[in-house]
Amino acid sequence: MSEPTPTPAPQPIAPVLPGRPTPQRPAAVRAPGEDLGAHGGTPCPWCATPNRHDRHFCTRCAMPMAGHPDTGPAARRPWWRRIFDFRHRETPWAGDRPRLRRTFDRVLTWIVAAAVLTGVTVLAINTPKAVSATRDHFAKRAPVSPDSYRASRAYAGHKPELLFDKLNNTWWGPGIAGAGEAEWVEAHFDEPTRLLNVVITAGESTHTEQLNKSALPHRLTATIKTADGKTLTRELTLDQTAGGQTRDLRAADVVSVRFTIDSSYQTSGRTQVAIAEIEFFGPSSANS
Incomplete structure (x- = not known):
């Protein structure tokens, strides 16, 4: 028979402090917002x-x-x-990061905005001119005759009215040999007229074999005066050929047009410059 296990001696109990009550946390309450x-x-x-x-x-x-x-x-x-x-x-x-706006991006944005604004402004200013030019381009033409004429000088029997007689076998000349530089011929209109084109026939006629009989105008300056006192200029360059040559004038409320000779073809000391016909054309009344 085994011997009983000895019982250990009891340990001394240390004093215990009384427990502290844990304060109750208040429930989270959201304050009333806006x-x-x-x-x-x-x-x-x-x-x-x-x-x-x-x-x-x-x-x-x-x-x-x-x-x-x-x-x-x-x-x-x-x-x-x-x-x-x-x-x-x-x-x-x-989690979405917005794109950074760098200085160059801002400058580029302002440049593009300025370019767009400039384009819109230019378009708004030039729109009436573009509409008028388009209307004139597609308009039907009708001949317009001046009411009076004059010239710086004229050769005997070849006065300036022969330029507007609708005949291409009569001609005007200044009556002096050479290129006829600074000589001019002028047409007047009693009523302000809208002109679109002018047809100029150089030489003494439309026949090719007669081109060598006189000098032919090369460069002309068309000085246009309007009813409101403004003066417009058009530089016209003609070819060394027979027959009528059409050039643009495109002016409104015209009261006079002066053609000044700046240079001529085939000049010599024995021939003078000659112009057979000048015809004006404006918009026809049949245009809608």
């Missing part, structure tokens, strides 16, 4: 709580503001409301 509904807040599609325009999730129920599955997404605002709406732009989503 009533966004009175200031145009966007109602949550789930709980109808007003929210700021830039929120993605409801401040009360934390549901997405994109829209309820039954109602669908909210309607997109028109572009003309969004282009200058800096205060109500959508806040980036968490």
Whole structure:
């Protein structure tokens, strides 16, 4: 029979302090916020709580503001409301870093905006001229006859009125040999007239074999006077050929046109410059 195990001596018990009561923490209570509904807040599609325009999730129920599955997404605002709406732009989503705006990007943006503004301004200024030029280009032409004529000088039997007699076998000449530089002929209109083109027939006729009988005008300066006192100039260059040559004048309210000879072809000390016919054309009354 085994001997019993000896019982250990009891350990002394240290004194214990009385327990301290743990204070109860107050429940978190959200303070009442601003009533966004009175200031145009966007109602949550789930709980109808007003929210700021830039929120993605409801401040009360934390549901997405994109829209309820039954109602669908909210309607997109028109572009003309969004282009200058800096205060109500959508806040980036968490984790999306907005693109950095560097100084060069800002300068480039201003340059592009200035170029667009300049283009719009130029277009607005030149639109009436472009419309008028297009209308004149497609307009039907009709001959316009001047009411009076004069010239710096004229050869005997070849006065300036022969330039406007609708005959191409009569001609005007200054009566001096050479290129006839600075000599001029002028046509007057009693009523202000809109002119589109002029047809000039150089030489003494339209026959090629008669081109060598006189000098032919090469460069002419057309000085146009209008009813409001303005003076316009057109530089006309003619070819060394027989027959009528059409050139643009395109002026409104014309009261006179002076053609000054600047240079001539095939000049010599025995021939003078000659012009057979000058014909003006304006818009026909048949144009609508």
